[in-house]
Amino acid sequence: MTRGQIANVDLVKQVNSSAVYRLIDSQGPISRVKIAELSNLAPASVTKITRTLLEHGLIREMEHQASTGGRRAISLTTVTKDFHLVSVKLGRGELNLSLYDLEGTPCGRETHPFPSQPQDALLAALCAHIADFIARRADKLNLIALSVIMPGLTDALRGQVIYHPSYPLAQVELAAILRKALGLPVFIGNDIRALALAEHYFGASRDCLDSVLVSVHHGVGAGIITEGRIFKSLGRDVAEIGHIRVDPLGDRCHCGNFGCLETMVADAALLRQAQKMLAQGYHSQLDPQRLTMAELCRCALAGDQLARNILERAAEHLGQALAIMVNLFNPQKVLLTGALCEAENIVFPLIGKAIEYQSLPSFHQGLPIVRAHFQDDQTIGGLALVKRALLEGELLQLIIEPKS
Ligand SMILES: [Zn+2]
Incomplete structure (x- = not known):
């Protein structure tokens, strides 16, 4: 042969x-x-x-x-209980490490501050943190894989980081480096895309094959699931919904354009708007000294007009961008995650209305807009990447026929 x-x-x-x-x-x-x-x-x-x-x-x-x-x-x-994996989120200045069994039960979690440093030192520190996390749990573990998720852009097929907003990792073959250092199969991916897959396997979109998840935190990102798979996640990242322009006269975005969705609805943008209005003497219950997203949502729900106005405007902008996604992908469900979900009674109906006005009727009729199941689990997306590798055969094959 x-x-x-x-x-x-x-x-x-x-x-x-x-x-x-x-x-x-x-x-x-x-x-x-x-x-x-x-x-x-x-x-x-x-x-x-x-x-x-x-x-x-x-x-x-x-x-x-x-x-x-x-x-x-x-x-x-x-059998899912007997197999374990480590999922790492390489966040913005922070490292989250979790151990899960394949069923999705978390069996250990840690968070460490992770400041940026030159590339070699950064990679050495990353390996050391993961090795230490594993070493302290090594007994009675059947570790089958490691996954690393992160904001920014990745090439999952090559295991390469394309761009990370906080660390100098561009073009680094992260999966190969970690595999060599730790002796485990390694899967990497964008955190939001991986979260969308986690929702499909274990969370709020289990019951459908096509869904869109939008996450609003530091930035605004999306993950598209079509026919049960992440749309284009292996080689090239897609769904950069945060950079859809919603206000041509808006603020400058870090991407270089003006008025991107992210500059209008990310947490920092909403808090900035509140701060500005309070400084100008707008009457509100909000305390400029203790301004957080939780406070903004709490006051909006309690009837505070400023807090309400800010969230309503954010919902309309989000809905405008989501309507584009609905027109393009015709999802069976829209999932939202982020601090503004605390005020879902205010935000979700307005997103629904904006989608209704700006997308095809047959696409948005009966379209549920729901809260994502995993609001606070930073590393659950990594579990989904490992599960995908098992279901699609790549990891399964490594377990059945380990390469010597
Ligand atoms: Zn932008």
Whole structure:
């Protein structure tokens, strides 16, 4: 056989194994007969693949009464509690580390200040933090992967950072560096895109295949899920909703343009607006000394007009940008995450109205706008990247046939 043919045989094995694993994960407990039927694989192949998955503890057998009565039937289900992964968020001046089992249960968390420094020192400090986090939990762990999520842009396919807003990591092959240092498969990705996938696997968009998630914090980002997958997340980042221009006469954005959505609705922008109005003597319950998003939402809900006006204007701008997403992607659900969700009763209906005025009726009719499930879990997106690598075969293959 030529090299190409060998690669193809491996690929076919990976595709078939992951198809079987995916079926057991999504439909289990499921019988081997049913797997063969749904996957179009020969029963002998299904038996062989499930034997391998059983040997590696990735699935287990369950005995139960067959629906036809009489004899006991055997079904298969995935094992998720016994496998662990470390998810790291390389944030803005902060490092969040979490340990999860594959079910999504957090089994340990830490946050460390992580100041910027020259690239070599930064990478050494990152490796040291992760190694230390793992070392202190090493007993009784079955670690299968590490994931690193971050704001900015990444090339997940190459494991490369394209741009990080806080650290000098441009063009760094981060996945390869960490894999070498820590001996684990490493998956990297943008934090918001990964969060959208986490919502699809474990959270508020589990029930649909097409959704859009918008996150409003320091910046404004989005993740698009189409047919159960992140739209274009492997090689090139997309959905930079924060840089849609909503006010041609708006403030200058860090991207160089003027009036980007981010300059109008990110947390700092809203607090700046409140500060400015208070300084000009606008009557309000808001205390300029203790101005936070939580306070802004609290006062708006308590009827404070200034707080309300600020959130309403933000909702209209967000809705304007979201309407574009709805027209382009026709999602089944829109998810929002961010501090302004605390005032969802004010914000969500206005976003809905703006979408309604600016998108196709058949696209927005009955479109739910909901709060994302994971509002405060900084690292959950990393769990989704590992789960994806398992379901799509890349990580599954590494567990079944570790490379020497
Ligand atoms: Zn911009």
